[in-house]
Amino acid sequence: xxxxxxxxxxxxxxxxxxxxxxxxxxxxxxxxxxxxxxxxxxxxxxxxxxxxxxxxxxxxxxxxxxxxxxxxxxxxxxxxxxxxxxxxxxxxxxxxxxxxxxxxxxxxxxxxxxxxxxxxxxxxxxxxxxxxxxxxxxxxxxxxxxxxxxxxxxxxxxxxxxxxxxxxxxxxxxxxxxxxxxxxxxxxxxxxxxxxxxxxxxxxxxxxxxxxxxxxxxxxxxxxxxxxxxxxxxxxxxxxxxxxxxxxxxxxxxxxxxxxxxxxxxxxxxxxxxxxxxxxxxxxxxxxxxxxxxxxxxxxxxxxxxxxxxxxxxxxxxxxxxxxxxxxxxxxxxxxxxxxxxxxxxxxxxxxxxxxxxxxxxx
Numbered sequence: 001x002x003x004x005x006x007x008x009x010x011x012x013x014x015x016x017x018x019x020x021x022x023x024x025x026x027x028x029x030x031x032x033x034x035x036x037x038x039x040x041x042x043x044x045x046x047x048x049x050x051x052x053x054x055x056x057x058x059x060x061x062x063x064x065x066x067x068x069x070x071x072x073x074x075x076x077x078x079x080x081x082x083x084x085x086x087x088x089x090x091x092x093x094x095x096x097x098x099x100x101x102x103x104x105x106x107x108x109x110x111x112x113x114x115x116x117x118x119x120x121x122x123x124x125x126x127x128x129x130x131x132x133x134x135x136x137x138x139x140x141x142x143x144x145x146x147x148x149x150x151x152x153x154x155x156x157x158x159x160x161x162x163x164x165x166x167x168x169x170x171x172x173x174x175x176x177x178x179x180x181x182x183x184x185x186x187x188x189x190x191x192x193x194x195x196x197x198x199x200x201x202x203x204x205x206x207x208x209x210x211x212x213x214x215x216x217x218x219x220x221x222x223x224x225x226x227x228x229x230x231x232x233x234x235x236x237x238x239x240x241x242x243x244x245x246x247x248x249x250x251x252x253x254x255x256x257x258x259x260x261x262x263x264x265x266x267x268x269x270x271x272x273x274x275x276x277x278x279x280x281x282x283x284x285x286x287x288x289x290x291x292x293x294x295x296x297x298x299x300x301x302x303x304x305x306x307x308x309x310x311x312x313x314x315x316x317x318x319x320x321x322x323x324x325x326x327x328x329x330x331x332x333x334x335x336x337x338x339x340x341x342x343x344x345x346x347x348x349x350x351x352x353x354x355x356x357x358x359x360x361x362x363x
Contacts, residue, residue: 002191005031009198010173013044014348015340016200017156022352024163035172040153043202046305048252051145052343055110062321064113067343070350081155084255090144090237093135095289102241103139116143132233134292148255176211182333196333196359203308209336216338219309223263225302232259249286267313273304310339325358
């Protein structure tokens with residue numbers, strides 16, 4: 001006999017927790033199922049911890065809409081809950097005149113997306129702002145920031161629990177089945193019959209969706225991060241022109257001011273977080289395009305993360321977020337969140353808003 005419950009959210013990453021918090025605040029009885037023993041152990045704790053402005057994403061895409069909306073919500077949330085963060089700003093730099101048109105495209109797209117103006121920076125402007133950076137030109141995103149992602153997730157857990165929600169750790173979902181009034185969730189040797197199920201399982205989300213007819217395939221794009229020992233020469237984030245599969249090997253700073261570089265893009269077939277230093281020289285070369293004074297002996301292996309992609313390496317463009325409510329899944333109460341890669345952390349509260357609207361809809 002299956003246990004009955006109202007709402008099940010699969011996955012206790014930043015997005016899953018934001019969704020669970022929003023539904024609990026709306027009066028739903030929420031249970032989060034997490035296969036690991038801690039919150040946010042996969043994508044949510046293995047990224048750049050950047051609050052993105054929303055300047056890269058195609059017009060009208062979910063990434064554009066939810067990043068810009070999410071950024072505003074996230075800054076407000078951090079201020080209200082004392083989550084450590086800094087509105088630190090970001091410079092995107094061009095290493096050649098041939099890249100100037102890309103910077104101009106960023107300016108135009110940021111304006112269209114509502115991400116704010118990106119002032120043009122001359123070589124002299126870049127040097128005045130970041131003396132260690134060598135570039136022919138750049139654009140400046142004032143609204144880009146950094147965040148302590150773990151503290152943010154803890155703030156979401158606090159609200160979730162204050163509204164009666166719970167998290168069940170070490171609970172892996174092995175099957176999803178259509179149930180007369182919702183979805184049957186199988187977790188090992190017990191079942192839960194839920195009125196609403198939100199699939200926010202990150203890397204595992206496409207495979208779980210397939211149990212209920214989902215057609216999306218997931219792809220794994222691993223990124224390596226190196227830390228820079230000693231004092232950081234940077235006061236802001238510094239990004240090169242974006243590349244296929246990611247935003248290029250860029251400079252980010254953590255809340256303590258330590259600089260780190262990454263991520264690169266390494267496509268793989270499985271969930272493997274091993275740090276492979278075979279790409280070290282490629283990393284060094286990418287960094288020296290804008291930071292020529294790099295002392296490579298100061299680079300130390302940091303960590304890896306995996307982006308949950310919905311398009312393969314050969315795809316011409318990155319896939320958008322996929323948010324499917326019951327009308328799209330064909331299953332009452334079933335909501336899919338697929339391909340929630342960057343800017344997923346920035347967009348998390350906006351995604352939660354969208355899911356809360358879908359959660360009570362019918363197929």
